[in-house]
Amino acid sequence: SQQGEEDPQALSIQEGENATMNCSYKTSINNLQWYRQNSGRGLVHLILIRSNEREKHSGRLRVTLDTSKKSSSLLITASRAADTASYFCATTSVGNQFYFGTGTSLTVIP
Amino acid sequence: GAVVSQHPSRVICKSGTSVKIECRSLDFQATTMFWYRQFPKQSLMLMATSNEGSKATYEQGVEKDKFLINHASLTLSTLTVTSAHPEDSSFYICSASTSGRGETQYFGPGTRLLVL
Numbered sequence: 001s002q003q004g005e006e007d008p009q010a011l012s013i014q015e016g017e018n019a020t021m022n023c024s025y026k027t028s029i030n031n032l033q034w035y036r037q038n039s040g041r042g043l044v045h046l047i048l049i050r051s052n053e054r055e056k057h058s059g060r061l062r063v064t065l066d067t068s069k070k071s072s073s074l075l076i077t078a079s080r081a082a083d084t085a086s087y088f089c090a091t092t093s094v095g096n097q098f099y100f101g102t103g104t105s106l107t108v109i110p
Numbered sequence: 111g112a113v114v115s116q117h118p119s120r121v122i123c124k125s126g127t128s129v130k131i132e133c134r135s136l137d138f139q140a141t142t143m144f145w146y147r148q149f150p151k152q153s154l155m156l157m158a159t160s161n162e163g164s165k166a167t168y169e170q171g172v173e174k175d176k177f178l179i180n181h182a183s184l185t186l187s188t189l190t191v192t193s194a195h196p197e198d199s200s201f202y203i204c205s206a207s208t209s210g211r212g213e214t215q216y217f218g219p220g221t222r223l224l225v226l
Binding site for chain 2 (some may be wrong): 035041043048075088098099100102103105
């Protein structure tokens, strides 16, 4: 079964608002990654956060990791229409198993 | 940097034929390449992991005789769907990494396969 469950499944916001997506997983991990996928395209790597890190930033992206709760969040600040895409978390378990989450479909309305 | 290409981007074939999909890392040497399939509005499912010069490691439930993977060089891996059937229709995506599966993977644009 897949490792990560993402919440919400779909999110629709106005341009300029912040978007928050959550990812929960089941087993201990070495790292967690966030990817973005435009419709019908491949994935683009956004951020990798390791198990000993709690927060990471990259431009308008902020990722947090709470290993005690087995969860991560991706925050996109000041969203733009071009941010419309599906966002997936992916975990690498301690046993080196790699799974993608179920994904969040984000729509940013201009 | 870190560009991965896939060819073809789309393929339509008749049931029973075999289809080969190529995955190339254009500007780096990929120690490891991965093959995924994705059904509409679903997440990616890892099919197999291949290391250059060795046999691919298939995930549970993936038939290795059905999905032949060859990783002949550090920049090229191929996936051959043998005797394709309509249920094999899917979006196939490859990725490449300079290390293992747990590190950053660079994804190709995907290949949409439709089996009639």
